[in-house]
Amino acid sequence: xxxxxxxxxxxxxxxxxxxxxxxxxxxxxxxxxxxxxxxxxxxxxxxxxxxxxxxxxxxxxxxxxxxxxxxxxxxxxxxxxxxxxxxxxxxxxxxxxxxxxxxxxxxxxxxxxxxxxxxxxxxxxxxxxxxxxxxxxxxxxxxxxxxxxxxxxxxxxxxxxxxxxxxxxxxxxxxxxxxxxxxxxxxxxxxxxxxxxxxxxxxxxxxxxxxxxxxxxxxxxxxxxxxxxxxxxxxxxxxxxxxxxxxxxxxxxxxxxxxxxxxxxxxxxxxxxxxxxxxxxxxxxxxxxxxxxxxxxxxxxxxxxxxxxxxxxxxxxxxxxx
Amino acid sequence: xxxxxxxxxxxxxxxxxxxxxxxxxxxxxxxxxxxxxxxxxxxxxxxxxxxxxxxxxxxxxxxxxxxxxxxxxxxxxxxxxxxxxxxxxxxxxxxxxxxxxxxxxxxxxxxxxxxxxxxxxxxxxxxxxxxxxxxxxxxxxxxxxxxxxxxxxxxxxxxxxxxxxxxxxxxxxxxxxxxxxxxxxxxxxxxxxxxxxxxxxxxxxxxxxxxxxxxxxxxxxxxxxxxxxxxxxxxxxxxxxxxxxxxxxxxxxxxxxxxxxxxxxxxxxxxxxxxxxxxxxxxxxxxxxxxxxxxxxxxxxxxxxxxxxxxxxxxxxxxxxxxxxxxxxxxxxxxxxxxxxxxxxxxxxxxxxxxxxxxxxxxxxxxxxxxxxxxxxxxxxxxxxxxxxxxxxxxxxxxxxxxxxxxxxxxxxxxxxxxxxxxxxxxxxxxxxxxxxxxxxxxxxxxxxxxxxxxxxxxxxxxxxxxxxxxxxxxxxxxxxxxxxxxxxxxxxxxxxxxxxxxxxxxxxxxxxxxxxxxxxxxxxxxxxxxxxxxxxxxxxxxxxxxxxxxxxxxxxxxxxxxxxxxxxxxxxxxxxxxxxxxxxxxxxxxxxxxxxxxxxxxxxxxxxxxxxxxxxxxxxxxxxxxxxx
Numbered sequence: 001x002x003x004x005x006x007x008x009x010x011x012x013x014x015x016x017x018x019x020x021x022x023x024x025x026x027x028x029x030x031x032x033x034x035x036x037x038x039x040x041x042x043x044x045x046x047x048x049x050x051x052x053x054x055x056x057x058x059x060x061x062x063x064x065x066x067x068x069x070x071x072x073x074x075x076x077x078x079x080x081x082x083x084x085x086x087x088x089x090x091x092x093x094x095x096x097x098x099x100x101x102x103x104x105x106x107x108x109x110x111x112x113x114x115x116x117x118x119x120x121x122x123x124x125x126x127x128x129x130x131x132x133x134x135x136x137x138x139x140x141x142x143x144x145x146x147x148x149x150x151x152x153x154x155x156x157x158x159x160x161x162x163x164x165x166x167x168x169x170x171x172x173x174x175x176x177x178x179x180x181x182x183x184x185x186x187x188x189x190x191x192x193x194x195x196x197x198x199x200x201x202x203x204x205x206x207x208x209x210x211x212x213x214x215x216x217x218x219x220x221x222x223x224x225x226x227x228x229x230x231x232x233x234x235x236x237x238x239x240x241x242x243x244x245x246x247x248x249x250x251x252x253x254x255x256x257x258x259x260x261x262x263x264x265x266x267x268x269x270x271x272x273x274x275x276x277x278x279x280x281x282x283x284x285x286x287x288x289x290x291x292x293x294x295x296x297x298x299x300x301x302x303x304x305x306x307x308x309x310x311x312x313x314x315x316x317x318x319x320x321x322x
Numbered sequence: 323x324x325x326x327x328x329x330x331x332x333x334x335x336x337x338x339x340x341x342x343x344x345x346x347x348x349x350x351x352x353x354x355x356x357x358x359x360x361x362x363x364x365x366x367x368x369x370x371x372x373x374x375x376x377x378x379x380x381x382x383x384x385x386x387x388x389x390x391x392x393x394x395x396x397x398x399x400x401x402x403x404x405x406x407x408x409x410x411x412x413x414x415x416x417x418x419x420x421x422x423x424x425x426x427x428x429x430x431x432x433x434x435x436x437x438x439x440x441x442x443x444x445x446x447x448x449x450x451x452x453x454x455x456x457x458x459x460x461x462x463x464x465x466x467x468x469x470x471x472x473x474x475x476x477x478x479x480x481x482x483x484x485x486x487x488x489x490x491x492x493x494x495x496x497x498x499x500x501x502x503x504x505x506x507x508x509x510x511x512x513x514x515x516x517x518x519x520x521x522x523x524x525x526x527x528x529x530x531x532x533x534x535x536x537x538x539x540x541x542x543x544x545x546x547x548x549x550x551x552x553x554x555x556x557x558x559x560x561x562x563x564x565x566x567x568x569x570x571x572x573x574x575x576x577x578x579x580x581x582x583x584x585x586x587x588x589x590x591x592x593x594x595x596x597x598x599x600x601x602x603x604x605x606x607x608x609x610x611x612x613x614x615x616x617x618x619x620x621x622x623x624x625x626x627x628x629x630x631x632x633x634x635x636x637x638x639x640x641x642x643x644x645x646x647x648x649x650x651x652x653x654x655x656x657x658x659x660x661x662x663x664x665x666x667x668x669x670x671x672x673x674x675x676x677x678x679x680x681x682x683x684x685x686x687x688x689x690x691x692x693x694x695x696x697x698x699x700x701x702x703x704x705x706x707x708x709x710x711x712x713x714x715x716x717x718x719x720x721x722x723x724x725x726x727x728x729x730x731x732x733x734x735x736x737x738x739x740x741x742x743x744x745x746x747x748x749x750x751x752x753x754x755x756x757x758x759x760x761x762x763x764x765x766x767x768x769x770x771x772x773x774x775x776x777x778x779x780x781x782x783x784x785x786x787x788x789x790x791x792x793x794x795x796x797x798x799x800x801x802x803x804x805x806x807x808x809x810x811x812x813x814x815x816x817x818x819x820x821x822x823x824x825x826x827x828x829x830x831x832x833x834x835x836x837x838x839x840x841x842x843x844x845x846x847x848x849x850x851x852x853x854x855x856x857x858x859x860x861x862x863x864x865x866x867x868x869x870x871x872x873x874x875x876x877x878x879x880x881x882x883x884x885x886x887x888x889x890x891x892x893x894x895x896x897x898x899x900x901x902x903x904x905x906x907x908x909x910x911x912x913x914x915x916x917x918x919x920x921x922x923x924x925x926x927x928x929x930x931x932x933x934x935x936x937x938x939x940x941x942x943x944x945x946x947x948x949x950x951x952x
Contacts, residue, residue, distance in 0.1 A: 023354060196777035200840070203735055205764030205794050218781035 027300040034296025040289035044282070048107050051100035058085070060094035062101045063252040067092050077272045087274040089262060095278050098254035102279065105255045106286065109166070109239040113173040114231035118224060120178040125185025126212050126220075130193055140186070146179040152241075159247040169248045173238045181227045188223055192216050222301045229294035233287035240283055256283050340367035340405075341542045342391070342510055347402035347412075349383070349390045349566075357399070358613045360386040362566045364402075368542055368559070370509075373533065375557030375574060376546045377589075379859035380830075381610055383566040384546045388512045392427060393419035407509065425455045428503030428541075432515040434495035438487040445471075445483030448502045455506055467505065473538075474501045475531060492723075493524035497531065504535055511536070512544045517552065521722035522886065526930040529556055548860060550593055551931075554578045562586045565611050565621040572647030580943060582641065582649035582656035584628045592864035594889040603893060605864035609829045620652065628653060642947040654945055676712030679848050679880045680734055680767075684708060685743035687729055703729050705904040706743070711848065716874065716881040718895030718912070720888055720927070726904040727884045731850045734882065735767050736760065748847055765795065768841035772853035774833035778825040784811075784836055785821040791843040810839040814869060831862035835869065842873070850882045855890060867894055888931045892916060900924045 028034050047054075055061055069083060071092045080087045086095040128139035155172045162168055192198065193216070201215050242248035243257030251258060256279040262268075263275035349361040361383040368374045378384040390400050391411055404411040407426065411419070423429070431437040439447055448470065449463040458466075464483065471479035474497040487495055496516060503511050513532060517525040533556050536543045547553060553560055557574040562585065570583040581587040588606040608625040611617065620626070623633040630652050641656075642648050649656065687704040703726045711717050719727045732738040734745055736752045745752040747767055755763060771777035778787055788807045792798045798806050808818035814835040825833055834854060841849050851870070855863040871894055873879055885891045891898055891912070898915050900908040900923065908921040919925045 026354070196771045196773055197779040199737065200769065200771060200777050200837075201779075201790065201794075203737055203764065203767075203769045204791050204840070205761045206790070210794065214782075215779050219779070221781070 024300045028296060031296045031299065033292050034300070037289040037292035037296065040285050041293065044103055044286055044289075045107065047100050048103035051097070051104055054100045055097050058094055058097060060084075060097050062097045062254050063093065065091045065093055077268070077275065079272070080274055086278045087272065089259070089272075089275055090266065090268050095259070095274060098259060099256070099278055099282055102254045102256045102259060103282070103286075105166075105249055105253070106236045106239060106283075109170055109173065110232045110236035110286075110290075113170050113177065113235040113238070114228050116170070116174045117178040117231055117235070118181060118228045120174065121181035121185055121227070122217075122220070122224060124178070125182040126189050126216065128182070129186040129189025130208065130212050130216065132190070132193075136186070139182075143179045143182050143186075146176065149176075151176045152245075155242060156245065156247060159242070164242075164247050164250055166249060169239055169242050172242070173235050177231060177234060177238070181223075181231065184223055184227065185220060188220055189216055192219055222298075225301065226294055226298045229290060229297055233290040236283070236290075237287055339370065341370045341407075342544075343367040343405040344391070345403045345405075347387065347390065347404060348400070349386055349395065350399040350401075351386070351395070351397065352399070356614045359616065360398075360566050360613060361390065364561075364563070364566075364568045366561050366568070366571060368510075368544065370542055371536065371540050372558040373536060373543045373545060373556055375553040375560040376544065376563060377548065377550055377553055377560055378563035379548055379589075379610065379861060381565070381613065382563040383613075384563050385514055387563070388514060388544060388546060392423060392429065392512065421455070424451055424508070425506050426508050426510065428506070428508040428511040430496070430499050430503050430511065430513040430516045433519050434492065434499045435487065435519075437499060438495060440487055443484045443486055444490070444498045445485075448498070448505055451502055451505055467501075470501045470505050471498070474498075474504070474535070475527075476501070491524075492520050493527060496520060496524075496528050500528075500531060500535065504539060504541065507539055508541060510542045510544065512546070514546045515548070516545070517549070518547070522888070522930045523722065523926055525552070532556075550578070550589060550860070562589070566613060567621050567650060569622065569651070570647065570649045572643075572645065576645045576647050576943075580656065582643060582647050582943075583622075583651050584626050584653065584657040585622045587657035588625075588627070589860055592861045594863065594867070594887070594893045603864040603868060605868060606861035607865075609831065609862070620650070628657060640947075640949040641945055642949075644944045644946050647943070654948075656943065676714055678710050679713050679748060680709075680711040680882070681744075681746045682707055682709040682730070682734060683744045683746070685730070685733060685740045685745060687726070687733065687738070688741045703904055704733070704740075707901075707904070707906055709899060709906065709909075711880060711882055713847075713880055714874075714878050715896045716883055716894055718891035718898040719882065719884045719901060720886065720891050720898055721901035722886060725901045727901050728852055730901075731769070731852050731882065731884055734848075735769055735850055736763060761795075765791075765844040766847045768844070768846040768849050770834070770837050770841050770849060770851045770854045773857055774830050774837060775825075775857075777837055778833055780825055783822050783824060784816075784828070787825070787836060788839045788843060790840065795844065797844075806843070807839075810843060813842065813873075814839045815865075829862070830858050831865055834858060834866050838866075838869065838873070842877075842879075845877075848880050848882060850884070852884045853886065854883075856885065856887065863890070870894060888927055900927065 051062075060066065066088065069078075069092070071088065072078060077088045077090055077092065078084060084094050084096070086099065089095055089098070124139050124143065128136045128143075155176070158172055159168060198211055198215055201211050206215070239248055239255070240257030240260070243255045244261040246258075246261060249255040249258055259279040260276065260283075263272070263279075269276040344367070345365050347361055347364045348359075350357045350359050352358075364383075364387060366374075376384045376387070386395070386398075389395050390398060391404050391406075393411065393414065393416070400412050402412065406422070411422070414422075438444065442450075445464065445467050448467045449460070452458055452463045452466065468479045468483055471482065476482055476494060476497055482490075487498070490498065499516075503513075516532065517528050520528060529552060532543060532545070535541065545553065545557060554574060559572065560570075560574045560577050561568055562570040562577070562583065564585050570577060570581065570586045572582075577586060578590070581590060585606070588604070591604040592606055594603060606625050607627075611621055611624065617623070617634075619632070619634040619636055620629075620638045623629045626633065633652050636652075638650050638652050640648060640650055641654065643656070651657075685704055685707045686702070689701040689703060690699075707726075707730055709717065719730065721727045729738065733740045734747070734752075736745075736747075736755070739753060747763065750759075750763070752763070785804065785807050786793075788810055789803050792803045792806065797803075804821070808821065811818045811821070816832060816835050816839065820828075825836065828836065838854075854870070855866050858866060867890065870881065874881065881894070883891060883895055888898075895912050897909065897911050899906045900915075900921065902923045908915065908919070908924045910920070915924065916928065919928055
């Protein structure tokens with residue numbers, strides 16, 4: 001009836017509509033634990049990247065043995081000081097430089113194995129969940145089989161058969177870590193498959209591959225991101241375990257698990273605490289940081305989670321009426 | 323004691339003691355986007371023993387209002403006063419609220435399946451209410467529960483006491499819920515959409531039961547619903563809410579006969595239940611506003627056809643009329659009650675039977691069900707259905723849930739194979755197609771789904787969703803496809819600039835338009851609409867129904883239109899098939915079916931669907947008082 005009816009709302013009543021990505025970032029930033037975890041992860045990545053520079057600055061290569069300066073006359077490693085910041089190990093090698101190079105191995109194996117495991121899990125989970133029936137039966141039993149194999153025994157057997165190497169470590173880690181995630185993905189796909197939009201796609205003539213990749217996969221982004229993040233620390237610990245048992249990275253290449261193994265093998269840690277403390281702390285901080293980040297991501301990506309709601313409630317009521 | 327400052331509301335309701343009285347109730351819910359102002363400055367008072375209706379579309383704040391009254395919103399900022407039996411419920415401690423809930427105020431929820439615990443017998447669940455509020459022996463509790471179950475119309479209550487919720491039908495479950503709400507003889511019962519999840523015929527029974535119960539027990543009932551037909555048949559007083567505001571308030575009879583607020587008038591005009599042959603549904607344009615913002619003027623102004631210049635800049639005053647109706651509006655005379663008439667006689671009588679698009683010939687569908695150990699038994703979903711859909715016509719398929727109408731739709735679409743019988747679309751047998759032919763057939767038959775939220779992939783952009791048919795059939799690429807999608811969006815009334823948005827950024831009605839655009843993309847011979855409007859609000863329903871009709875007129879489309887709502891079907895369909903228990907029991911042209919139903923079941927359906935009273939002249943009403951909003 002009048003022009004006013006189509007008038008835009010006045011500026012002071014405007015409402016900010018945030019995208020889902022912006023909201024996720026906002027929620028993540030409000031979570032102090034996640035931000036701290038992110039800082040720790042960032043620091044470790046930097047440490048891994050600058051490892052050669054660390055070696056340059058200190059003037060110590062990771063595998064060089066400083067028998068004169070790095071060991072006491074009795075052959076005991078020297079503690080943290082101005083020459084060796086984190087001390088030396090039983091062969092007189094610089095622990096700091098080895099820690100930095102070890103971070104490379106840990107991150108490489110952790111991230112790479114986690115990504116590979118996720119890929120397998122997504123393929124197996126989506127196929128099993130989407131097709132159901134016999135396909136599901138076969139793939140699910142395969143998953144059960146992998147989950148029921150005692151991993152250490154099997155890993156030790158494999159490594160003794162083929163000899164330790166980085167590739168074999170990654171392969172073993174991937175083989176034993178995709179199964180739980182595949183189960184989760186399968187469950188999600190089964191519930192997504194029954195949604196109307198999948199039926200809509202099917203009625204438009206979409207084939208199974210098109211439905212799986214274009215319709216279902218984007219809806220799995222949240223579990224994939226969260227589980228991959230959580231898988232990284234598992235892989236790192238896995239690799240450290242293998243190296244600790246002498247089945248992972250081949251010495252003298254430094255790795256955190258190998259450093260711990262060296263320290264414990266001849267009870268040196270009784271006199272040289274830093275040999276356990278330094279790589280142990282690094283391992284603990286890394287895995288803790290990834291786990292906290294994964295937790296935080298899950299809360300941030302799922303706005304309905306209980307923790308987000310609680311945080312919302314605790315916030316001061318700015319616009320509350322008296 | 324109710325304080326005397328509430329005298330205004332008493333005067334207008336003509337009652338000395340209101341059972342529940344709200345004054346300036348305001349509810350704000352904090353969210354990440356800011357505070358959602360779900361209820362703003364709402365006042366009402368309810369006479370003892372009356373049935374008070376709260377009407378409104380989704381997001382109008384009607385449920386939030388009652389939840390706030392019941393103290394079920396611990397997170398919200400609640401302002402104002404709510405007086406019940408001499409106490410202000412706002413600010414009452416959790417402990418005191420708990421004693422009131424169930425004991426003095428009962429609640430009935432929308433979905434009786436999810437509000438009953440599946441693990442306990444219904445008798446135990448009702449008895450639990452008794453034990454929570456009274457010290458009573460199990461035997462005595464059982465006796466009272468059985469008595470109550472009998473009163474709400476559960477046959478053989480003593481035997482059904484030990485049954486589990488899944489052993490009851492939807493309507494029976496709602497009866498159990500009513501029994502549970504009434505067992506302690508509360509002074510007030512709040513029924514939040516108690517019939518929405520039920521079939522039409524059952525709806526009528528439940529409403530009748532609520533009405534009888536409140537007369538027998540003297541209980542006051544607050545009935546929250548979006549169904550105006552339902553309210554007009556039972557409510558004493560009604561309150562119409564929109565975007566958290568109380569737009570109109572008064573005696574039901576007066577409000578429905580001559581709505582004072584343009585919104586109420588618009589709602590009544592857009593309800594298919596008020597359809598009369600020769601009239602057109604008049605939808606309310608636009609969509610409900612965001613509850614985050616505080617509008618400078620009237621909340622309804624952007625959608626109002628009678629808006630004045632001042633409506634969008636100044637908050638409207640409260641107008642009170644001689645018959646007690648109150649409206650929050652600048653119009654002094656109240657809304658105009660003119661019902662638009664159809665522009666032209668759109669339904670041309672088809673002389674010769676049109677060329678058939680789909681022929682359904684004695685289609686049966688049987689599922690084998692049975693437990694792992696038990697014997698298998700056959701479940702006959704469809705028992706021989708015959709139907710022919712001619713080009714350019716709209717066939718309505720009406721029936722209650724479980725009658726097999728959606729299954730039939732999926733069979734016609736070729737998504738589910740029939741056990742026996744033949745479905746021919748454009749002369750080709752849907753059961754005998756190879757994979758490539760089946761894919762080709764997808765271009766000819768398209769579906770529009772019921773749930774506008776579930777049928778669009780939440781992680782894909784609207785442009786990609788509407789462009790899917792082109793992508794899957796390799797028809798148009800790149801800029802050409804984008805151009806076609808933009809054209810389709812324009813065709814169904816969407817802004818083509820929203821090409822890159824996600825479905826979550828659209829309202830229910832707009833999403834249904836996206837679904838329609840996707841179905842239209844390949845210019846199919848037959849579009850099957852499976853309950854396309856039942857998930858939408860009344861004012862939006864009319865928009866979508868009119869769009870479907872307009873598209874049919876312009877593009878010569880053929881629809882198979884499935885719905886549980888006879889009034890919706892009557893509005894769009896040429897012929898209506900009534901289904902019951904897997905069979906078509908009656909098939910007739912729309913008007914003949916309404917004028918002269920042959921089958922008993924059709925008559926039951928017709929009598930269960932409510933019609934609204936016609937608008938009357940508002941002449942006898944005069945403005946009594948105007949209070950400027952503070």
